[in-house]
Amino acid sequence: EYLGLDPSIGRWRDTHxxxxxxxxxxxxxxxxxxxxxxxxxxxxxxxxxxxxxxxxGDCIVQVLDSGPDRRWSPIAYYQNHMFALARERLWITSPYFIPSPSLEEALVSAALRGVDVRLLVPAKSDHRLVTLASSSYYPNLIEAGIRIFEYERGFVHAKTTVVDDWVASVGSANMDLRSFHLNFELNAFVYGEAFVRDLAEQFERDLEHA
Structure with a gap:
């Protein structure tokens, strides 16, 4: 399923x-x-x-997990906190983007205060209903100034976030309620300019195919 063997989608682009x-x-x-x-x-x-x-090493790493065994999602809580602290850029890659009201509000608020908010999602998904659900959020986000890019060189399956120059995350959690409350997920939040720069450069390379 995750080897990029589906010809209708093409190669998989992931981050580990x-x-x-x-x-x-x-x-x-x-x-x-x-x-x-x-x-x-x-x-x-x-x-x-x-x-x-x-x-x-020269990085500080914070590992957070979420799942059905918890009453609330540490990943969702901290992501919203990161978004509230963003001042310059907030670059997100997510294959399945169906944000909760609080997450959508955090993204819109960041854009309205002048943060460069960019969202990279697949042009083609392995779940068409997810694509339809995701696109229903686009008008409101675009109106707020958020730039949405659709990755066309296969299927982007990476789940990454870059906030300014001080923190970036890589993990398994999607930007949806299923990941935050139903699935067992884990994200690594990395504090270190070199790592953040590397992830930001990868994001920019992905935009060349979007």
Whole structure:
């Protein structure tokens, strides 16, 4: 399904990151919690927890997860907080964009205060109903000054966000209520100018095919 083998959609464009250092402990914590939720088994064997070797780096990484085992979504809450703090740019890539009222309001508010808000979505989706639902939000967003781009070089499946020069996120959560409240999702929020710059440059390269 995710190998880009559907000729009607074409190649898949995705974004992944490899985490090293203390952030790995956060990933391990999420895995253990999800395993407990799914199986009822608490992973207590010391073999599951090898000695931790710190890795040098110049980024701070915050790992957040959401799912049906939570009353509220940390990912959605923090994304809205990021959007409220944006002052220069807010660049979002999302294959499935069906925003909640609060998310839509946060994007519109950012655009109205002069933030460069850009949204990159697929021109062709693997779920036509999602495309129709997403496009119903476009008129209101465009009226507020948000620029929407449709990726045409296959299917963009990346879920990334760039906020100014100080933080960017990569993860599995889409901009929709299903991701925030029904699915088990995880996003890494990375604080570091070099990483943010790399993700912004990738966004600009994607726009060349939109």
């Amino acid at each position: 990151v490899q985490l090293e250092g203390p952030a790995v402990l956060a990933l391990q914590k999420v895995f253990a919690e999800d395993w407990l939720h799914a199986t009822g088994e608490l992973l207590q064997d010391p073999g599951y927890y090898p000695n931790f070797e710190p890795a040098p």
